[in-house]
Amino acid sequence: MKIIRFPKKDTWETLLARPLLDFSQGEARVRDVLSHIKQKGDLALKEYSRKFDGYEAENFRVSEAEILAANTLVPEKLKTAITQAAANIQSFHQSQQELPRRIETMPGVICWRKSVPVSTVGLYIPGGTAPLFSTLLMLAIPAQLAGCRKIVLCTPPGKAGIISPAILYTAGFLGLNEIYKIGGAQAIGAMAYGTASIPRVNKIFGPGNQYVTLAKQQVSQQGVAIDLPAGPSEVAVVADRTANPAFIAADLLSQAEHGTDSQVIFVTDCEPLLEAVREEVEDQLASLPRKEIAREALQHSLIILLENKMQILEMINSYAPEHLILAVQNPEEWAEKIENAGSVFLGHYTPESAGDYASGTNHTLPTNGYAKAYSGVSLDSFVKKITFQQITGEGLRRLGPSVEVMAEAEDLFAHRNAVSIRLETLNGKNHE
Amino acid sequence: MKIIRFPKKDTWETLLARPLLDFSQGEARVRDVLSHIKQKGDLALKEYSRKFDGYEAENFRVSEAEILAANTLVPEKLKTAITQAAANIQSFHQSQQELPRRIETMPGVICWRKSVPVSTVGLYIPGGTAPLFSTLLMLAIPAQLAGCRKIVLCTPPGKAGIISPAILYTAGFLGLNEIYKIGGAQAIGAMAYGTASIPRVNKIFGPGNQYVTLAKQQVSQQGVAIDLPAGPSEVAVVADRTANPAFIAADLLSQAEHGTDSQVIFVTDCEPLLEAVREEVEDQLASLPRKEIAREALQHSLIILLENKMQILEMINSYAPEHLILAVQNPEEWAEKIENAGSVFLGHYTPESAGDYASGTNHTLPTNGYAKAYSGVSLDSFVKKITFQQITGEGLRRLGPSVEVMAEAEDLFAHRNAVSIRLETLNGKNHE
Numbered sequence: 001m002k003i004i005r006f007p008k009k010d011t012w013e014t015l016l017a018r019p020l021l022d023f024s025q026g027e028a029r030v031r032d033v034l035s036h037i038k039q040k041g042d043l044a045l046k047e048y049s050r051k052f053d054g055y056e057a058e059n060f061r062v063s064e065a066e067i068l069a070a071n072t073l074v075p076e077k078l079k080t081a082i083t084q085a086a087a088n089i090q091s092f093h094q095s096q097q098e099l100p101r102r103i104e105t106m107p108g109v110i111c112w113r114k115s116v117p118v119s120t121v122g123l124y125i126p127g128g129t130a131p132l133f134s135t136l137l138m139l140a141i142p143a144q145l146a147g148c149r150k151i152v153l154c155t156p157p158g159k160a161g162i163i164s165p166a167i168l169y170t171a172g173f174l175g176l177n178e179i180y181k182i183g184g185a186q187a188i189g190a191m192a193y194g195t196a197s198i199p200r201v202n203k204i205f206g207p208g209n210q211y212v213t214l215a216k217q218q219v220s221q222q223g224v225a226i227d228l229p230a231g232p233s234e235v236a237v238v239a240d241r242t243a244n245p246a247f248i249a250a251d252l253l254s255q256a257e258h259g260t261d262s263q264v265i266f267v268t269d270c271e272p273l274l275e276a277v278r279e280e281v282e283d284q285l286a287s288l289p290r291k292e293i294a295r296e297a298l299q300h301s302l303i304i305l306l307e308n309k310m311q312i313l314e315m316i317n318s319y320a321p322e323h324l325i326l327a328v329q330n331p332e333e334w335a336e337k338i339e340n341a342g343s344v345f346l347g348h349y350t351p352e353s354a355g356d357y358a359s360g361t362n363h364t365l366p367t368n369g370y371a372k373a374y375s376g377v378s379l380d381s382f383v384k385k386i387t388f389q390q391i392t393g394e395g396l397r398r399l400g401p402s403v404e405v406m407a408e409a410e411d412l413f414a415h416r417n418a419v420s421i422r423l424e425t426l427n428g429k430n431h432e
Numbered sequence: 433m434k435i436i437r438f439p440k441k442d443t444w445e446t447l448l449a450r451p452l453l454d455f456s457q458g459e460a461r462v463r464d465v466l467s468h469i470k471q472k473g474d475l476a477l478k479e480y481s482r483k484f485d486g487y488e489a490e491n492f493r494v495s496e497a498e499i500l501a502a503n504t505l506v507p508e509k510l511k512t513a514i515t516q517a518a519a520n521i522q523s524f525h526q527s528q529q530e531l532p533r534r535i536e537t538m539p540g541v542i543c544w545r546k547s548v549p550v551s552t553v554g555l556y557i558p559g560g561t562a563p564l565f566s567t568l569l570m571l572a573i574p575a576q577l578a579g580c581r582k583i584v585l586c587t588p589p590g591k592a593g594i595i596s597p598a599i600l601y602t603a604g605f606l607g608l609n610e611i612y613k614i615g616g617a618q619a620i621g622a623m624a625y626g627t628a629s630i631p632r633v634n635k636i637f638g639p640g641n642q643y644v645t646l647a648k649q650q651v652s653q654q655g656v657a658i659d660l661p662a663g664p665s666e667v668a669v670v671a672d673r674t675a676n677p678a679f680i681a682a683d684l685l686s687q688a689e690h691g692t693d694s695q696v697i698f699v700t701d702c703e704p705l706l707e708a709v710r711e712e713v714e715d716q717l718a719s720l721p722r723k724e725i726a727r728e729a730l731q732h733s734l735i736i737l738l739e740n741k742m743q744i745l746e747m748i749n750s751y752a753p754e755h756l757i758l759a760v761q762n763p764e765e766w767a768e769k770i771e772n773a774g775s776v777f778l779g780h781y782t783p784e785s786a787g788d789y790a791s792g793t794n795h796t797l798p799t800n801g802y803a804k805a806y807s808g809v810s811l812d813s814f815v816k817k818i819t820f821q822q823i824t825g826e827g828l829r830r831l832g833p834s835v836e837v838m839a840e841a842e843d844l845f846a847h848r849n850a851v852s853i854r855l856e857t858l859n860g861k862n863h864e
Contacts, residue, residue: 113528130844221661225806244857290846345822354821372550372816375815406789
């Protein structure tokens with residue numbers, strides 16, 4: 001990791017620029033895949049499964065027997081951990097439930113809003129080397145709490161048509177049963193348009209490779225909602241002299257091992273930590289199975305020394321990290337000043353991996369600086385908040401004249417009439 | 433308006449298809465405008481102002497004197513109406529504020545989330561025939577309640593460089609002072625990238641023509657958030673035999689006058705209302721200033737007779753109207769069953785125009801069927817919900833082992849280490 005001492009403020013933006021992902025090459029290919037699926041449905045799906053996943057699909061749907069079988073393949077201690085993580089995720093997301101509050105903005109004018117579940121949602125869980133059953137917990141649990149009527153899960157099988165037991169077990173544990181063995185851009189297309197065997201969904205969630213990302217981006221322009229724009233994962237660790245260099249190094253590495261495009265930033269005003277952390281990173285890196293990936297990620301990652309707390313906060317807020325660890329003595333004070341971040345971890349005993357798996361918060365978060373305007377996935381992501389209003393005759397008598405004047409000032413006379421005609425009727429009734 | 437009696441369910445989707453807007457022709461042009469603004473900044477802005485708005489800009493910023501002058505140009509009764517509308521919009525949006533709730537998901541594991549304002553937002557208000565000061569109320573009030581630090585307003589001037597007094601007055605009334613005379617795609621580009629005179633924003637709100645819509649769509653792919661995907665405005669009115677045909681007609685027309693691509697749907701199970709409403713529409717249409725626009729919109733609008741309440745609800749939920757009026761005897765019962773709609777108006781004395789202007793709800797709503805997965809603009813649109821967590825040593829002792837097991841099962845050993853290294857230290861301390 002490169003150490004930068006006291007960078008000038010006007011260099012920060014360049015210094016902290018995210019690795020640019022150029023997906024433009026895949027765009028046309030993904031567009032073809034999507035339009036082919038829209039036209040040919042299952043036929044196209046089978047073709048792509050063969051071509052991209054090497055899987056000859058008879059039937060995409062996972063059987064009940066397969067789900068049950070996964071039960072015997074997952075070790076008990078993992079089952080216990082999943083149960084505990086699920087309970088924490090449930091209780092935190094449950095707390096996000098919003099009850100309708102009826103507001104009488106004027107006498108006789110009552111407004112409220114109600115959270116109503118998105119009826120059908122699609123979850124995409126990548127296969128490949130790391131079977132991300134944790135992401136399944138993070139997406140399916142709030143979908144269930146929100147009350148989504150149908151939850152469709154797509155995940156790619158290996159060549160033999162087998163899905164990771166940990167993913168299948170988690171799905172079965174949560175009671176999901178619409179599980180399909182499809183991966184890549186074709187899975188996104190199938191859920192966006194629907195085919196004979198895959199239901200069409202209203203919103204698609206989940207991470208994936210560049211083709212999945214591009215497909216989500218493209219269908220989002222066609223009326224299907226998506227969770228978040230995608231970008232590489234990242235963490236910023238902030239530390240003061242009370243921090244433990246070994247803990248910081250472990251946190252930096254836990255982000256770096258995600259992928260070669262992960263970004264990892266360590267910022268401090270404590271000079272002695274610079275070398276101490278760098279050495280710890282080197283030491284711990286040596287024993288990691290994914291050390292090659294992590295090493296590459298660390299090449300574009302930085303250790304930054306700044307003057308003081310104020311400067312550090314300014315840099316963090318301008319960077320807007322997906323994950324932010326505050327390894328400082330008074331983390332609550334720092335947290336108060338955080339304006340842009342996906343999820344914040346306070347203190348020396350709160351590693352990011354706690355939130356990645358099991359503490360209760362969601363791990364699907366805004367990357368790439370999107371934390372300046374986007375929130376992570378939460379219960380909100382699985383509902384629409386519909387507004388309602390009911391006005392009494394008396395209420396309209398009070399409110400109506402304002403509406404008439406404003407509509408007229410906008411030259412929208414039919415808008416005015418919709419009030420006037422009612423007020424005339426109300427007044428007529430008075431004279432009866 | 434065309435009357436359709438008892439359409440078969442498998443024809444509904446085609447019957448209720450939205451008018452297709454083909455914007456593809458403008459795409460390349462807007463891409464050029466945006467990249468030109470990104471490169472040349474104010475120079476490009478001035479060029480486009482001259483070319484598209486016929487306005488020779490010396491300076492884009494509206495002066496304090498101009499804002500004050502608007503004060504004398506707006507009639508008192510409009511000022512009173514705006515004051516009342518603003519108060520209602522404030523009190524409804526204020527009620528959407530969410531306070532942090534600290535949840536101890538396990539002993540020593542504390543999670544919460546906090547709403548933090550989007551720091552800088554850009555509001556676009558179109559000029560042209562209808563000066564939409566109501567949209568300015570709907571966007572600026574929640575932005576202020578949320579605590580956005582900077583609110584930038586762009587609106588196109590006429591050729592003489594003059595902005596509608598109603599818009600300027602409203603801006604002044606709300607205390608906005610960063611107002612710029614810029615319109616079209618170039619305004620969106622200026623706010624997305626920033627120029628020497630226009631600040632860069634994190635999120636852009638507001639309606640506009642096809643170029644504005646395309647520009648918002650394009651910058652949203654480049655990291656700037658936007659409020660909602662755009663589509664033509666629409667209303668569905670549902671009525672039973674207690675409804676007043678004149679009220680229904682007025683509501684249908686108030687939507688039809690928005691634009692020739694507006695869609696207006698009337699659904700009932702009460703046969704006599706079909707002709708009665710059609711006749712009322714014709715009668716009221718005759719005296720409208722915008723009758724040509726409304727007439728064209730009505731050409732692709734429908735009056736539909738269905739069997740019963742259940743069928744009507746099914747059709748409405750599959751159509752997902754932006755606005756839904758329930759002109760029925762027991763609107764609360766119906767409202768309970770609404771799954772997809774932007775905003776719902778209950779009863780005979782609740783016209784859509786009340787919500788368009790002054791009752792308190794927001795009028796920036798999901799069109800085009802997006803109500804199946806998107807919410808309208810609310811206080812939420814101006815904040816990010818950041819999650820926080822703090823774990824004590826004791827909390828990590830309880831939670832940590834689950835994290836270790838799960839990380840290992842996902843082959844992410846650095847994730848596991850971030851917990852293990854802390855647990856070792858905690859245990860070491862015990863032995864000291």
